[in-house]
Amino acid sequence: MNTPTDRVALVLGGSGGIGRSVVERLIEDGFSVVIHYAGNKEAAEHLVDSIAAGGGSAIKVSGDVADMDAMSDAFQLAEDTFGGIDVVVNTAGIMILGTIADLDLDELDRMHRTNIRGTFVVSQQAARRVRAGGAIINFSTTVTRAQFPGYGAYVASKAAVEGITLTLARELRGRDITVNTLAPGPTATPLFLRGKADQQIDQLSKAAPLERLGRPDDIAEAVAFLAGPGRWINGQTIYANGGLA
Template sequence: MTEQRVAVVTGASRGIGRAIATTLAASGLDVVVGYAGSRTAADEVAAEIIRSGGRAVIAQADVADEKAVAAMFDLAESTFGGVDVVVNSAGRMSLAPLAELDLAELDELHRTNIRGTFVVAREAARRLRDGGAIVTLSSSVLGLRLPTYSAYAASKGAVEAITLILARELRGRDITVNTVAPGPTATELFLDGKDEQTVDRMAKQPPLERLGTPADIARVVAFLAGPEGRWVNGQLLRANGGIV
């Protein structure tokens, strides 16, 4: 009998994280829907999964809080029996020219994006069953070097370093560790504060001439988390429609 696989997805109450949670559930995984603030939105994601015949529970956790993250994994183990897939989609974005960025914003950004990635990855490394998968979310903005993105890009550079080193540290456990770097994707986080002209310009950047969708990214993550992606390990996958 094949053991039921279980996924923990952070930042799963909206945007890309929500699409990842529902896509993994549709592929047969039980899902812990991790969220930071909006219980209502997390409840909606879990209800959607359950209506579709899957199993899901919600777990509130600040990803930078090691006790809260440990409790989220405890819930996965007590409810579903273990953890096989961990996707850290929780993230924060602050945009400003470097000379104008408030250092308090920098600290909060790095607390969520860097410390949060480290805390979730550390718990995953300690708890994942052999044969599992860890996926983190970076950003294609690292290669684009866009003005106002210095703090955010720096945090995502750290995410890539943490992820690709962890892949090598887990030698011998049959656990894959990869990071997905979306390009411009039509989410609330991405669209916030951008006028229509800016959005249109960014949509034309990739050769496919459109913004990505949360479903585009979720399908890539599901591939890496599933049996078809077992030979992909320690890699950075830029899911961005061909932006150089």
């Protein structure tokens, strides 16, 4: 067991992409971090080792975010190892695209299980366990405003995430815990870039007034603000998208 520290974060989906940048940014702020992963154990182990080499404190945990028992165990591990939980960041989610007319309903159910039920399960555990002065941060998407064709089912799942999050902020009245949703725009992660032609990437990079794609560290900075000094921001959806929508 590691020595308990003052500030502890649990990052769901923390082994790669935006989640990895969030983990690294919170480590910079002195957090001890529990890194959750779904399938990429090697990436999670490498990240834990890298943090330890730099003098930080982190452990890894796996589990299905939509599984109540698995998430209860993950939260319990964080408490047993570090003494409590102050910040929960849920970047875990999946995106399956297709028109509303043509999307396979089994794919709809699979995505909604992770994005909606998973967010609800994680939020439920966070509501029970996060300490006073803490923060709960869930992830939506700018596409809930941009309304691109082919994103209908994904947008529906993320609109539900916003509803869960903003309601929870009101339910935690008097607990000194902030609850917000972060909604990134197009962000240059391997998952986002995979399968896209150079022309499509270039077009997306010019969509925002800042004329570039977001970087994972852009999103991590917004998380760090909500997890730290942003105590007067509560019950909001924050759009980190360079002005796209």
